[in-house]
Amino acid sequence: MAMFLISITYTAPLEQIDAHRPAHRDWxxxxIADGWLLLAGPRxxxxxxxxxxxGTRAELQEKAAGDPFFLNGLSTFELIEFIPVKAAAGVTLESLLA
Incomplete structure (x- = not known):
């Protein structure tokens, strides 16, 4: 299974982003509960x-499009696929890809 970095870029003022932040955090x-998202944080x-x-590119394209920021025209996103081959001590590739 591939891994993806999903880069979200705001296209609206922060006041609008902040108004939708609770819905985004619920998403x-x-x-995370569904298992496809491993880490998330602001730039x-x-x-x-x-x-x-x-996940697959098609799956994650659809999932990322469900972000309330994107649905409300406040952001764009880019999917960057990569194949993990190394991990820091304590992080297993098997656990990330399971």
């Missing part, structure tokens, strides 16, 4: 966010 919580400076996900 992140559901994605610094606050121009978007970064997600680490597993």
């Amino acid at each position: 992140l919580d559901a994605a 610094e400076p606050r121009t978007g966010g970064v997600l680490l996900a597993r």
